Amino acid sequence: MSLFPTYNRFPLTIVSGKGTTVTDDQGKDYLDFVSGIAVCNLGHRPPEVQEALEEQLNQVWHVSNLYQIPVQEEAANLLCDASELDYAFFCNSGAEANEAAIKLARKHTGREKIITFKQSFHGRTFATMSATGQEKIHEGFGSLLPTFEYFPYNDVQKIEEVHDGHVAAIMVEVIQGEGGVVPGTKEFLKTVEDKCRELGALLIIDEVQTGIGRTGKAFAYQHHGLDPDIVTAAKGLGSGFPVGAMLGKAELKDSFTAGSHGSTFGGNPLASTAVKATLEKIFVSDFLEAVTEKGTVFKDKLEDSLARFNSVKEIRGKGLMLGISISGEAIQIVHSLREKGLLAVVAGPNVLRLLPPLTVEYGEMDQAVALITEAIQQHEDSLQKA
Structure with a gap:
């Protein structure tokens, strides 16, 4: 490999994308809540x-x-x-x-x-x-x-x-x-x-x-x-x-x-x-108002679903830029979510960062909440011990 190792790459090769969904070279689909780290705000290939x-x-x-x-x-x-x-x-x-x-x-x-x-x-x-x-x-x-x-x-x-x-x-x-x-x-x-x-x-x-x-x-x-x-x-x-x-x-x-x-x-x-x-x-008022509404709904649903976990300390952010602060290493949640078909990233060692496209649909946010809840449930014991 002829590239400097400046990135800790995940074992994932994305070959196509449309909207909130990307597909890897094995044909597996993922919900992309990274968006190229807040880049693909209109989703993939708008x-x-x-x-x-x-x-x-x-x-x-x-x-x-x-x-x-x-x-x-x-x-x-x-x-x-x-x-x-x-x-x-x-x-x-x-x-x-x-x-x-x-x-x-x-x-x-x-x-x-x-x-x-x-x-x-x-x-x-x-x-x-x-x-x-x-x-x-x-x-x-x-x-x-x-x-x-x-x-x-x-x-x-x-x-x-x-x-x-x-x-x-x-x-x-x-x-x-x-x-x-x-x-x-x-x-x-x-x-x-x-x-x-x-x-x-x-x-x-x-x-x-x-x-x-x-x-x-x-x-x-x-x-x-x-x-x-x-x-x-x-x-x-x-x-x-x-x-x-x-x-x-x-x-x-x-x-x-x-x-x-x-x-x-x-x-x-x-x-x-x-x-x-x-x-x-x-830059259209209706579009931006929809982002505000989606962000409020997404954060509320995350708070409701994750409230029972002692490892979850805080959910913070604005609009569709949200961070879930947890007591352990957030990277283990990122790996677990990837296996389940949801892409996310960290923001520092203890924050799971969520940056879906601004065009994300409500059903896709519901899927994400379910997968995040499932991943944290699986790791709750190790997160609390951290």
């Missing part, structure tokens, strides 16, 4: 996106960003309208979007320090790894960029105590995804915003996992009435096509002029077509 991409494939695949790309402008308009921000920059991933946000914040403010939070995750490039508040992500790479400071998440007092004129930005997730599906409290998030205004720093919200309808709003910060300066997005943005975006306020425009940043592939015709077709489906 017809609207597939048709748009097929049409674009017959026109032109790639041109340089030195030329006008009309579909890129259309995709940017959809993002800016939904976020109430003013400008978009397209790249290839969430990490690249966060890199762009870090560069823009430092260039615009003329400052270097950026506050992030413990157990955050912002990417694996050198800057975004340095921004990430998890030691396991840092190990083995030597000295990190020295301009990041990690604060405890959801600690209002610690943020209120910041009095530092060197802070360029505070970068925060509304719900910490990789950190355990931990929602920020409204008080905490508003305190972060207020502190940015007090310090003259920028508020950067990382919506790579929470954005594009995942929580029942176009972006998760909209649940709390926040007013970010910069928002980053990726994952669900292109229905599986690799694309990311950074969005910013109008006053940041002159800090990101020609030559200050760029991306060869960012927002090329194929990527922008995927974005446009995806957002035209998701």
Whole structure:
């Protein structure tokens, strides 16, 4: 095998998918409650996106960003309208979007320090790894960029105590995804915003996992009435096509002029077509209201079904981004569920993470609840001993 072993792969090869169902190379079907880790928000091979991409494939695949790309402008308009921000920059991933946000914040403010939070995750490039508040992500790479400071998440007092004129930005997730599906409290998030205004720093919200309808709003910060300066997005943005975006306020425009940043592939015709077709489906009030309703029903049914297990500590999250906190290793539940025909992932060692497509049907959620209940029942004794 000629691949670096950078992933702990499951013994599973998926060869086809449609909607919420995927099929492996042995012909076995699975309910996919991973969605490529919150990527396939419209399910696998959504017809609207597939048709748009097929049409674009017959026109032109790639041109340089030195030329006008009309579909890129259309995709940017959809993002800016939904976020109430003013400008978009397209790249290839969430990490690249966060890199762009870090560069823009430092260039615009003329400052270097950026506050992030413990157990955050912002990417694996050198800057975004340095921004990430998890030691396991840092190990083995030597000295990190020295301009990041990690604060405890959801600690209002610690943020209120910041009095530092060197802070360029505070970068925060509304719900910490990789950190355990931990929602920020409204008080905490508003305190972060207020502190940015007090310090003259920028508020950067990382919506790579929470954005594009995942929580029942176009972006998760909209649940709390926040007013970010910069928002980053990726994952669900292109229905599986690799694309990311950074969005910013109008006053940041002159800090990101020609030559200050760029991306060869960012927002090329194929990527922008995927974005446009995806957002035209998701950024519709009826669709987002349905996500909210599904999320409420799914969480309620999980709570009802799992209440009898001592190993289940909490079910948390928003919309169709849910985490089941358990007392033992969650990975054993993931393996058990895979054998039963349901795909899920962990978020840290003790959280089972569920990220179904936003198009998931109620019957599919019922099947998932039954399988999760069965798996936890089977492992209840070992989970309680952990």
